[in-house]
Amino acid sequence: MIRTIIFDLGGVFIDWNPQYLYRKIFSNEEEMTYFLENICTPDWNEEQDGGRTIQEATDYLLAKHPEHADNIRVYYERWSEMLGGVIAGTVAIFKELKEKNKYNFYALTNWSAETYPIAQEKYDFLGWFDGVVVSGTEKDRKPFASFYQTLLNRYQVNPSEAIFIDDNQRNVHAAESLGIKSIPFTSPEALRQELNELNIL
Incomplete structure (x- = not known):
């Protein structure tokens, strides 16, 4: 599950x-x-x-x-x-998932610790996550397994009970090697279809 x-x-x-x-x-x-x-x-x-x-x-x-x-x-x-702004279709999917109140949500992002606060001020939805792990803060990043492990350990996430979504195939492969089912992101429409097929959305 x-x-x-x-x-x-x-x-x-x-x-x-x-x-x-x-x-x-x-x-x-x-x-x-x-x-x-x-x-x-x-x-x-x-x-x-x-x-x-x-x-x-x-x-x-x-x-x-x-x-x-x-x-x-x-x-x-x-x-x-x-x-360039938000990818509105993804934000809409996130909102729908949040309203189900069935899942925990985390962000695992490669981002400078010094520029991430600019995005935090700009985009309200970043406050919807239960936790955000920023590579620049951790001084570690995708696709290194240790960075994924930081999130798994910090929030006590079981890899077999998680899904990872990323637009970089390299990062998707790294997650899969840790036993995390992953979805390569290409568009909000394709993501919605994948999540529907998995009975998540």
């Missing part, structure tokens, strides 16, 4: 994309793509998710790419402009 539903946040509930900011800065799409693939890269961003401070991250890139100093600095100076 499923008792616990664990959600990822970015890409499932919250539309976050650095391109939303950098399209305002670069007039050329190719230059923007080069910058985000080679300077402020996803791997660099994941280090902040794992606990590196924004100051350390910025200083590291400024030393490595001084010619891009202004564009590096705005990554966090204007970080909130990367937030």
